[in-house]
Amino acid sequence: MVKLEFEHRQAGHCESGVTRNLLNYHGFRITEPMAFGIGAGLFFSYLPFLKMQHAPTTSFRVWPGQVFDRATKELGVKAAIHTFRNPKDSMDKLNEVLEQGYPVGLQVGTFHLPFFPPEYRMHYNMHNMIVYGHNNGTYFISDTLMENLVEITYEDLVRVRYAKGAFAPQGRMYYPTFVPKDIDIRPAVIKGIRKTANNMVGIPFPLIGAKGIRYLAGRMRKWEKNLGPEKASYYLGQVLRMEEEVGTAGAGFRFIYGAFLEEASTLLNQPWLRELSIEMGDNANKWREFSYLGSRNCKKRGKPEQSYDFLADMLLEIANREEKIFKKLALIK
Amino acid sequence: MGNPDNKAPDKVTDDKDLIYTYNRELFYHFDREKGFTQAVHYQNPDNQVIIKQSWDAAEQRLEEVKQLVLIGKASPVAYYMEKILMEVPMLAAYMEISKWRVKRHMKPGVFKKIKPEILARYAEIFEISVDQLRKPDFIK
Known part of the structure; x- marks a missing residue:
């Protein structure tokens, strides 16, 4: 039986929330937007050849695991990350680490x-949650999506840790082992901004970053003609689900990122970042407007209420905004 | 403006025409007056519509494959795969067999000849009995 004193806090995004809550546990106060920004979590990619739930994959974030890995590394926090072939090994290790007094991200x-x-x-x-104890085959869970603390049985926990298919977790567990006393987070913030700026405007590949948003806009114009109204609305719905649902805190993480820029401005004493945070906030609201208008096409079958050209034009405007913001951010010193 | 993470999130009043009210989530918001804020509430109704779209589509796919099974064009493996919302690559990963074998098992002719141990594994993944797998309850 172990039950660590763990403060449950909800978060907009599972992985940055888990990162924040684990670091908080070790006495290092950091906000969710900070964890997300230092972890360089923001991204955009549209991969039409990779189908998820029968529609092309759109992603607003980096590869799973990167936020925790990057944030801890840049902050000088030592962390352990394990995956296991054998489920029993993974559960034994989990028990062992809990008994040593560390809450664990899964x-x-x-x-x-x-x-x-x-x-x-x-x-x-690609969901993340924290285990903070166990007793007689019941595990105590803090999941940042949920309002309250929850529990899971040993059998169910094995099952979810060994879910299969794309991005199979393979029992992945991670936890900070050593958090230094006086961390200067400023260099980590600057590096995180640079990394994200590079991801968004610095990689010459058409399907990712601001270019990827434009590419999606171009494809969207042809959906209705090429796929018919029903499939077009399903494809659109898939983009919106990735943008608004799977733990993005709204607008595909753009709100979290704006909050991060605002905090970074104060921390680094660079007022121009505050202006960009406001632009990012406006941009996030544009995304939200896009999903609001787009969702009307997903309501019922038949003639779409919004033309796909109109929605694609909105995306182009968003792409221009993001390109402008990240080109400025790339120059941070 | 201040940092939204350091303030307790506001509880927003709940809307009546919501479809899903199991759990309130945390969302961020921005306006030029208040800056960035956090609030705990249900997904807004527009976003709930797009969640529902995906479940409706899954239901429709299930109905289509059910018809294929009834006219003998697809095996129950295809039906139950849809039922637990999987696609071939994922089912193959759970079965630990190749994708083309899973695809073959979806042909009614091949399905009849599947070895019992493979059938049992399918049944376990689908969380049904082997009898139910052999003969889904919608087949008279």
């Missing part, structure tokens, strides 16, 4: 998570 699949909201119980393997 990557899990959501389909068999018994406490998860039913509307989200699809095969999504």
